[in-house]
Amino acid sequence: MVVRFFPSESERAGDGDDGRRRGAGRAARRPAGEAAIAYLPGAVPSERAQAAAAAVRSVAEADAAAAAERDAAERTLDRVREKAGKRAANVSLHQLARRGMSRWELEQVLRKREVDEAAAEAELDRLESVGLLDDEALAVSLVYAARARKGQGRQAIERELRRRHIDDDAIAAALEDYDEEDELDRAIEVALKRVGQLRDVDDQTAERRLYGYLQRRGYSGEAVGIAVGDAMRSRRDAR
DSSP states (O other), X not given: OEEEEOOOHHHHOOSHHHHHHHHHHHHHHSOTTEXXXXXOXXXXXOHHHHHHHHHHHHHHHHHHHHHHHHHHHHHHHHHHHHHHHHHHHHHHHHHHHHSOOOHHHHHHHHHHTTOOHHHHHHHHHHHHXXXXXXXXXXXXXXXXXXXXXXOOOHHHHHHHHHHTTOOHHHHXXXXXXXXXXXXXXXXXXXXXXXXXXXXXXXXXXXXXXXXHHHHHTTXXXXXXXXXXXXXXXXXXXXX
């Protein structure tokens, strides 16, 4: 409650209606919540009343100081967050410029760089929203590279995608067109290419090495058996 002291009756009273009108006007303008303390003519506030008024002023001053401190703290926190956000963006863009990364991989990088967790999460969400971080697109790209350049089979491709923490739905979508016939055709192609590099070893050694080579590349056991058989027949026919 705010306590305000008003002038004595002799100071604020007027003669007749004019005095009453001035008194009524001042009463109407009195702020809500303030209690008027009236004194007899010539009276002064008691020590108790003065102490109460001082306490009210002290509380108001303390509230104002606390509000100022909160404003300063919020401004400082905003600057810290802005700085953390810029650092998260710089680290992320530098990493993505080097190679495609899954969200999980980039999250690990930001954590190792000790980027603020909240700033890192916000940056990951931002990159996803603008398409710079896209696990589904990355999965498609990795499948293509694994098949076309590395000669890998489905099992090896799936292991690589899971190692990079791409979720099952994205993996399934990326491998949707990868059927058993594709797997077999690719295994035969890889085996025929590899057998040509084994001219200096006997048939038994060549066959064993072909099996190991194709298995390490993640081809199914059935595809490996057929591909090795075709490659060994091709080797014998070429003599």
